Amino acid sequence: MATKIENTKAQMRKGFLEFCTLLVISKNDLYAADILQELTKADLIVVEGTLYPLLSRLRRDGFLTYVWQESPSGPPRKYYSLTADGQEMITSLSTSWKSLSKSINRLVRSYEKSN
Numbered sequence: 001m002a003t004k005i006e007n008t009k010a011q012m013r014k015g016f017l018e019f020c021t022l023l024v025i026s027k028n029d030l031y032a033a034d035i036l037q038e039l040t041k042a043d044l045i046v047v048e049g050t051l052y053p054l055l056s057r058l059r060r061d062g063f064l065t066y067v068w069q070e071s072p073s074g075p076p077r078k079y080y081s082l083t084a085d086g087q088e089m090i091t092s093l094s095t096s097w098k099s100l101s102k103s104i105n106r107l108v109r110s111y112e113k114s115n
Contacts, residue, residue, distance in 0.1 A: 019090075020044055022058070064086055
């Protein structure tokens with residue numbers, strides 16, 4: 001049972017990861033390690049093996065772009081930023097999130113009252 005619960009929690013986090021990643025990048029142009037750090041600060045456990053394919057897909061879909069910048073401590077790094085489509089995606093997902101969150105919170109409150 002515990003394994004099933006953990007798997008469900010992991011799937012829920014994965015479902016929101018694209019939105020959260022776009023939100024993090026919307027603040028500043030960021031290097032992948034910085035994105036991981038910001039997601040971790042938000043209590044979203046993400047590993048590089050999950051983030052890099054997601055960043056590549058978001059770039060291919062036109063939501064992100066990147067520029068190479070020299071690094072003071074190694075090879076050049078890709079710094080990701082939102083495109084206009086990425087900004088539009090955040091706006092759309094924000095609206096959906098607010099509605100979904102309201103609905104889920106209503107269900108949770110109803111569950112809590114009955115238990």
